[in-house]
Amino acid sequence: AQSVTQLGSHVSVSEGALVLLRCNYSSSVPPYLFWYVQYPNQGLQLLLKYTSAATLVKGINGFEAEFKKSETSFHLTKPSAHMSDAAEYFCAVGRNSGGSNYKLTFGKGTLLTVNP
Amino acid sequence: EAGVTQSPTHLIKTRGQQATLRCSPISGHTSVYWYQQALGLGLQFLLWYDEGEERNRGNFPPRFSGRQFPNYSSELNVNALELEDSALYLCASSHDGTDTQYFGPGTRLTVL
Numbered sequence: 001a002q003s004v005t006q007l008g009s010h011v012s013v014s015e016g017a018l019v020l021l022r023c024n025y026s027s028s029v030p031p032y033l034f035w036y037v038q039y040p041n042q043g044l045q046l047l048l049k050y051t052s053a054a055t056l057v058k059g060i061n062g063f064e065a066e067f068k069k070s071e072t073s074f075h076l077t078k079p080s081a082h083m084s085d086a087a088e089y090f091c092a093v094g095r096n097s098g099g100s101n102y103k104l105t106f107g108k109g110t111l112l113t114v115n116p
Numbered sequence: 117e118a119g120v121t122q123s124p125t126h127l128i129k130t131r132g133q134q135a136t137l138r139c140s141p142i143s144g145h146t147s148v149y150w151y152q153q154a155l156g157l158g159l160q161f162l163l164w165y166d167e168g169e170e171r172n173r174g175n176f177p178p179r180f181s182g183r184q185f186p187n188y189s190s191e192l193n194v195n196a197l198e199l200e201d202s203a204l205y206l207c208a209s210s211h212d213g214t215d216t217q218y219f220g221p222g223t224r225l226t227v228l
Contacts, residue, residue, distance in 0.1 A: 036219070043120075043206055044219040090159065094217075102149070102172055104208075104217060106159040 002027045002093045006107035014115050019063075019078040021110045023091030026072065032094040033074040034104065035065055039087045047089075050074060061085070086114045118143065120220035122207050128226045129197050137192040137223045141209030147171075148190040149210070149217055150182065154203035162205075165190055166212060197227045 007022040025031055032051045036044040048059025055067040065076045074091060088111045092104040121140045129135050141148050150162040161174040165184035173180075179195040188209075194201055204224050208217035 034216070041224075043122075043221040044208075046216065046218060049216055092159075102147070102164045102166075103161045103174070104149075104151075104159075105161070108158045 002031065002095075002105045004091050004093050004105055004107035006089075006091050006110050008110055009108065010111045010113065012113040012115060013081045015083055016080050019076070019081045019085065019112065021076040021089050021091075021112065023065075023074045023076065023107060024072050025074060025091070025093045027093055027095070029095060033065075033067060034092040034094065035059065035063070035074075035076050036090045036092060037087045038090065038109075044090065047076070081112075081114045083114050083116065086112055088112070120207055120209050120218055122205075122220040122223050124223060125221070126224045126226070128228065130228050131197055131199060133197050135194045135197060135201075135225055135227075137194075137205050137207075137225070139190045139192070139207030139209075139220060141188050141190070141207075142218055145209035145211055145218075146188055147210045147212050147215075148184055148188065149208040150190070150192050151206045151208065152176075152203045153206060153222070154200070157203075159206070163192070194225070199227050201225060202227045 003026045005024045034049045035047040048057045050067045058064045063078045088109045090109045091107045123138045147166040153159045163173050164171045182192040184190045204222045206222045208219045210217045
């Protein structure tokens with residue numbers, strides 16, 4: 001079984017400050033890992049994904065994440081927060097034991113607030 | 117390239133009625149997934165369709181069902197609606213069951 005834990009349901013940063021959103025996963029097979037962002041009253045937008053290539057993954061809007069197998073982590077970072085980054089962020093793990101990505105298991109989400 | 121589309125945007129039903137939600141995948145994608153995002157429960161996997169067949173379902177009762185059409189669009193049906201079915205229903209599509217899932221804007225279902 002796969003699971004995802006996002007530490008901190010709410011993170012607040014100042015504009016221009018570092019953004020760090022934490023994600024730890026559990027998977028019995030090499031995982032595919034994803035970060036999605038959800039703006040109010042919208043669907044999910046893919047930020048970035050890890051699928052067993054480079055461990056440092058760069059995504060859209062200046063976000064990046066590093067896969068650390070030893071720590072079972074996939075934390076999301078951005079060097080300088082922008083007001084437009086305010087949204088809810090979801091970490092997800094895919095790839096079941098058969099290799100298929102059919103089912104994504106999501107964390108409970110982290111709401112990012114950016115203060116001026 | 118057009119993204120995943122869903123209709124309607126909002127749907128209001130009363131308890132006991134049936135709801136039908138629709139999803140059109142990205143062109144070239146054969147897999148469609150349905151997720152429920154209910155308040156306090158997070159995002160939960162509902163159903164996966166690929167090439168017209170139901171491939172897997174999550175831990176939901178049989179009154180949640182659906183189908184995939186020859187053009188790969190999909191329909192989610194929820195029968196005998198209950199108050200706790202109120203949620204945002206998200207559809208996603210991918211090239212097949214191994215590829216990245218791209219999400220639509222969702223259908224907000226409210227059961228009164």
